[in-house]
Amino acid sequence: MQCFTCPFCGPRDETEFFYGGEAGKERPEPSAEVTAERWAEWLYGETNSKGPSREIWLHLTCGEFFLMERHTVTHEVFATRATRGEEA
Template identity: 45%
Template sequence: MQLIACPWCGPREETEFSFGGQAGVAYPEHPASLTDEQWAHFVFFRDNPKGPAAERWVHAAGCRRWFTAVRDTRTHRFLTTPELTS
């Protein structure tokens, strides 16, 4: 079992978390003006890097907060998770 460091709750088992997709995907500025093909590209097409990737995660079985983490897609290990600052 892999531990994931939740910024608010600390290290927890991976089963408490849900993957939320690629981080940093900007919502279209004028979504109503997109063609069906452009909208499908926004919704379904994502990068698939081999190595470190920024991803969104939610602590679904805990605090239910979202955060961005960097995970190595080759090893599935989390390289960074955000640290809370007071």
């Protein structure tokens, strides 16, 4: 059982969280100008980093999405913070 710290609620069990995707992805727009490759990259492209990783998570209990930096091998969590008011 991993323990993540929601920036709003504090440390909670991993079962309260839902993975939202890697951080830093920008939705390509307007659609009419987006190539098929670019769109496929937005939908499916992943860094899937082995090691330090920046991710968006949802705390299901409070409904807030936030940024988490963690290590995908050791599972160490470096930091969590609200995405509010900044670019993730």
